Amino acid sequence: MNCYECSLKDTTSTAIGVCSQCGAALCQEHVNVCVNEIVHTNAVGAPTIHDPAGRSLCCDTCRDAGTGTVRKLR
DSSP states (O other), X not given: OXXXXXXXXXXXXXXXXXXXXXXXXXXXXXXEEEEEEEEEEOSTTOEEEEEEEEEEEEOHHHHHHTOSSOOBOO
């Protein structure tokens, strides 16, 4: 499988992962390791954020769009 982002630039790179939001194949250059925060609501105004948060891969487009609760780690 080849990287979707590279194919848009008329180059070819082997994909190392898939965006968890949109499903695009991504190479090392275009992949972002993101965190999905797990929030449990106990009562009004008292949410609990659980650690460790789940790790996922996302593309630049989904990361920039703020799809879900992702933040870039690297």
